[in-house]
Amino acid sequence: MSERVEDEALARLGPQSLKCPECENVYRDPTLLPCLHSLCRPCVTTLYNQHASDGVITCTQCQEEVDKPSNGIDGFQPNYFLNGLVSVFQAKTAKDIRCKICELQKKDNFATLKCLTCGDFLCEDCGKAHTLTRMTFAHEIQPLSELSDGKRDREIRNKQIITCEQHEGEPIKYYCETCSVPICRECQLEHHVGHTCANAKDSQVSRRKAVANMIGNVEKKIEALKKIAENVDSTTTDIDKREKDLIEGVEKTVKKLMDQIEREKADILKSLKKTMDEQRDACIKRKEQINTIADIMKGNITFANDVVTNGKDVEVLFLEKTIRHRMMALQVKKLDTLAMKWQAPDIRFRNVFLTVDRIGLFELTLSREYNRKPETPLKFGARHVAGFQLVRRISTTIPREDNFECRVTGLASLFGDHFVVGDQENRKVKIFTRLGHYVETIANIKPSGIAVCNDVIGVTDQMSLNLYTNDRTIKKKISLESTGSSYPITALSNRYFVVANNKTTTFQIYDLRGELCNDIMPARGAKVRNPTFITSNSKGNIIVSDWLTNSVIMMDDSGHLVKEFKLKSKLGKNEWLPGSICCDHFDNIYVSDFSRSRIIVLDPQGEFMLEYPTRLDGLDRPRCMAVDGNGYLVVSGKGGYLNMYACQYI
Missing domain, CATH: 3.30.40.10 (Zinc/RING finger domain, C3HC4 (zinc finger))
Structure with missing residues (x-):
């Protein structure tokens, strides 16, 4: 500056x-x-x-x-x-x-x-x-x-x-890349020996830039809020116009009728006014809600901009992680639910008078589009999956860069508008946008599984767990037991990674620094035999697709069984092969059936909800799946292609 x-x-x-x-x-x-x-x-x-x-x-x-x-x-x-x-x-x-x-x-x-x-x-x-x-x-x-x-x-x-x-009086001059923390000279000599440390002035450059990029993304959210606010203003205009049109129609009819009709005229106009007032009040509340969100975002951006533009190097290093976490939360914030919906009333004329004491001339009705009160945030398990709509097909094989057709072994959503693809055949971990555009390759390893937790990307191969920061630099590499396991991985509670060893049937919990926090052995009644893919829900339960028992098993964080699901045919046989598994924001469970080329959807309690055949959309043998925060499901299949579906909720 x-x-x-x-x-x-x-x-x-x-x-x-x-x-x-x-x-x-x-x-x-x-x-x-x-x-x-x-x-x-x-x-x-x-x-x-x-x-x-x-x-x-x-x-x-x-x-x-x-x-x-x-x-x-x-x-x-x-x-x-x-x-x-x-x-x-x-x-x-x-x-x-x-x-x-x-x-x-x-x-x-x-x-x-x-x-x-x-x-x-x-x-x-x-x-x-x-x-x-x-x-x-x-x-x-x-x-x-x-x-x-x-x-x-x-x-x-x-x-x-x-x-x-x-160390009182010792200035902060360095940054430990291994631990992601600013340190002084004494800290480096005492607690960070052997770690990758750099001068604070050098380390702050990439982090300052990363925060600035996130600020730009949140500013786009504010622009989206402006458009939604215009939608609310337009809705208010429509309400006023519709009210005016209906009043004119009522006036023309009432002029032809006697005193009883005049009394009913007053009644219907009172009801109409009350209904329109409620809808106007809903618009006012929605506008206040939008303005509040916009003000919060603007306040956050003002502070973040002040830090990025005016902050000293060490100040940026201390604050950048908190700012990035906040910017990330604002980036993925859903805005589409703020758009205003309303029910246009109608007034029906009854032309058969059965009694003069109560003619019943008018009837006020509402269409189904309008929600009288602003929508409250949806709770987990509150939405039922009714189907899927194919949005696009994405090729994950990069021409002139890949030697072989992409074989997807891992999928994860990144920041809501990107996703990470593990390509085992070409030994690459790739980033794509939600529109299907290839962004970059962040690692050249043979990936087994991929998960994203907060701003850290976790990738397993047959030997180790590799953690990458959002600027794609290696954060840590953790050696795993060499048992030939495929090591499926998932994020847990937005704070941990869970890595499963399908040979020893154990689950290791790592924090975002790569430190082992817990080692879970399924309880005797948990029925886990061969965990092939894993995911987690909002309650902290670990959900496993087990190829040995052909079942989906849900257990709590101590390894005790919560629910087991088997899909049986009419003949009583277990005719499916549960593969990749993931949960959406409402805790609905998606399971890919590799053997029958279909997606099975379970509700949050693990009960059957829906079956969807992917061959209808040209996707054979679905293997890996991932959901994002915008209602999209990405599924990989044969041929190096992904199908992106919009989840249809009711």
Whole structure:
């Protein structure tokens, strides 16, 4: 960022932009929540304690629920970027600020100086002593009176440093690529020996760029919200026009009738007005909902842009993971449910009068398109799969790059608009867009299975589990037992990978750093014999397709049986071969039947729901499947092709 642009950004600093929304004072030790809103650390502590028995706290700005870290408020990320801006602002507006050193000595002296290097406010005596120690003799101290004009704001920012919490006074200058954490020199020597470490200035380049790219994707979501808002405005216009047309029709009819008809006229218009008011109210609420979502996204983008454009290198490194997680969540946020639907009323004229006491001249009816209240978020298991509509066929064999026809052994959705393909025949892991465009090859290994968890891509081969970050750099390689297993893999609770060994019938749980967290052995009654493909649902259950028993088995995270499903013919025989398996956002279970070229859909309880033959769409022997957050199912088959289906729900 140029010096002129940074000076302008610092010049905009004011008490309103630096006030904690909870206590309305200038931030004290600002703490960043996962929704990218900040509160003072004391305010976060109060909020945390108020919900001591709950697993979540609610952000006071956006009302979004945030999971409480297991290690208390220390699990929230300090907002180093905002803290640096507060320090600059306080240097310009310092009044009645106590000397930090005197406070430690339980003295009450006002500060007249500021150390531009470490940021401490000091009195005259402490200022003199500050330059007499070996650790601080080179620090630059300036009178507060010379900082009030703001001319040295950028200099203050440039001199600010972030020190290590474990090694007091040691500046953060490095970044451990292995552990994905900023570190100081002492940390590198003590805890990160043998790890891949780089200078913070070098490491921040790719991460700053990755955040900037995600910001662009969320900005596209805001544009989509604008179009949906236009749809709501158009709906309001249609409601007004329809109301006007119906009133005119009622008026023409009522003029020909007597007093009883006049009374019924009043009744029907009252009902009509009430109905239209309800629909207008629904539009107003939907517009407020859209504006709220847009404001939250804009606020997130403003903060992320400030960090990307104004943040210091180390600040970006500390905050980029939280920002990327938030940008990722906003990228995949579904917007199509916000489009307005309404039921156009109609008024029927009854031309047979059976009694003059109650003629029954009018009847108000509504079409089925309108939902009177804004749709609430769908709960898991709340939607029934009625069928599939073929959207496109995608060739995964890349001309002039692949030596053989692609043989898909793994599929996973990536960020909602891309998917990862494991090509065992050509020893490649490929990325495609949802439109079927090839993007890149991220690894040249012989993949057995693929899963995506958060922003980490997990790929198994017959020897190891390989973890890749979203910028396609290798994160970690974990050796697995060489048993000849195919090692199916899935994501669990958006925090872990589950790898199955179909020879030993065990399930290993790894975190996103590649650390082994748990080793599950199915309980005696779980009936798991040969786990060929695995997936998981929102409840944390592991679901297995077992080729030895020709069944789909659901078990909990301790290995106990929850449900077993077998598909039997009319003759009682088990005539299917359950293959790849995946769950959608409603916990419906999709199973590919390799032997009969069909897709079997089970409900969240593991009961039969639907059978769909894929040969009708030119797909023979379906092998691998994956679903995304937009209602699409991708299925691989013979010939290196994928079929992409839109799931039809009722």
